[in-house]
Amino acid sequence: MARVCDADEEALACLFKRYARVVRGVAYRVLRDPSEADDLLQDVLILIQRLSTTFDVSKGSARHWILQIAYRRAISRRRYLTSRRFYQWVDVDEAGELKDPHVEVDRLNERIDDSLRVAAIDGAFESLSEDQQQTLRLYFFEGYTLEEIAAKLGQSKGNVKHHYFRGLERLRKHIFAGKLSTKGAV
16 A cells, blocks of 8 residues: 555556455445446546555555445445436346237237136036036045045945046047147137
């Protein structure tokens, strides 16, 4: 620091090499913008050169003094940028690609297709007998075993198995017979 006070450019370059990374890290953490952090790094190093005569070794290390300057300047810069609504602007590079209206239409069509498929599945499920519907609903959605379903419905385990397998078979026929399209029908 004494050499920087004497306007030694090599000493300033040495300071820059030693503390640039740390100062930029502080600036980036406060400002959250890489270009602003780079600008602040340059400002801080110029300020260090100007204020080097005010450095007092008895109050702390050069590193502490430099980081204190960097932090105060970063806070001041953040307040300035916030007052100018810098952080409310959308960065075009970070925003990514603009949404393609065709992609949005494709997504809407997929949702419609999904809705039609769900409606077709509901229709296929409604075509099952009441016993088959109850058995499949209890087995798949409520987690009952076939024995528990038989007890709950007051039927034999053989009847419940019959409803289970016949219901699944009827659903498969609807799906593979083309009544339910995997792409959806309009």
